[in-house]
Amino acid sequence: MIKSKFIVIEGLEGAGKTNACICIKNLLKKNSIKNVLLVRQPGSTPIAEDIRRLIKKKFNDDNLIKETELLLMYAARIQLVEKKIKPALKNGIWVISDRHDLSSLAYQGGGLGIPKKIIYQLQSLFLNNFIPDLTVYLDVSPEIGLARALKRNPLDLIESRSLFFFKKTRRCYLEKSKLDKKTIIINANLNIKKVTQNITKKMLNWLNKQVI
Numbered sequence: 001m002i003k004s005k006f007i008v009i010e011g012l013e014g015a016g017k018t019n020a021c022i023c024i025k026n027l028l029k030k031n032s033i034k035n036v037l038l039v040r041q042p043g044s045t046p047i048a049e050d051i052r053r054l055i056k057k058k059f060n061d062d063n064l065i066k067e068t069e070l071l072l073m074y075a076a077r078i079q080l081v082e083k084k085i086k087p088a089l090k091n092g093i094w095v096i097s098d099r100h101d102l103s104s105l106a107y108q109g110g111g112l113g114i115p116k117k118i119i120y121q122l123q124s125l126f127l128n129n130f131i132p133d134l135t136v137y138l139d140v141s142p143e144i145g146l147a148r149a150l151k152r153n154p155l156d157l158i159e160s161r162s163l164f165f166f167k168k169t170r171r172c173y174l175e176k177s178k179l180d181k182k183t184i185i186i187n188a189n190l191n192i193k194k195v196t197q198n199i200t201k202k203m204l205n206w207l208n209k210q211v212i
């Protein structure tokens, strides 16, 4: 049996993270890995879900300043990591997370311009050396991703930001992903069938390399 792993799916909105999570969960199941926990960030514990609602809400008489937004993302993340992710991994359960700390680096760092060294400090203070075993980054252009997201629902607070914000966010995602040996990059501009095929192929390749 392979030791349980922490797999993270990243990308802009409309990249197809929901589809990727399901595809990977099914692939693990086919390969006899049936104990899998799916989580999302921010969220997936009662407190973290409350933080998620707060972050997404539009206030008429107040707005989140970028530093508050970053700290709330981290608060939700630490709650989830400590309460659910680490205990699951310890009990032999694989974890697939829809987003993790790379989202903070890309959105609050790349997009909002908070100095990356501050985000790395938070990462090292609160996550220590807890890093994903694998990150699957779905690279989509903001134009395509936002058009997909808009078809589904009205845009929330973060989704309503400018195209320039999402271009900066994507640039940061790409820079980091290209440098990280534990990240698989998928072209998510393609149709859903092709994207699913590419995820399956690369995931199988990764899975076959995991030692027992």
Ligand code: Z5A
Pocket: 011, 012, 013, 014, 015, 016, 017, 018, 019, 020, 040, 041, 042, 073, 099, 100, 101, 102, 103, 104, 105, 107, 108, 148, 149, 152, 158, 159, 188, 189, 190, 191, 192, 193, 195
């Ligand atoms: N955020 C942050 O700023 N900092 C952080 O540290 C963290 C998060 C952790 C979370 O909201 C927001 O928080 C997010 C980043 C920020 N905000 N923004 N903007 P969320 O969870 O609601 O948003 P999301 O993570 O971006 O989810 P999403 O919009 O649902 O994206 P998705 O899961 O990648 O998309 P999807 O549901 O799989 O697909 C969207 C639609 O596109 C759907 O109808 C699909 O059928 C369709 N789709 C998907 N793939 C394709 C392809 N390949 N072709 C055609 N159509 C497709």
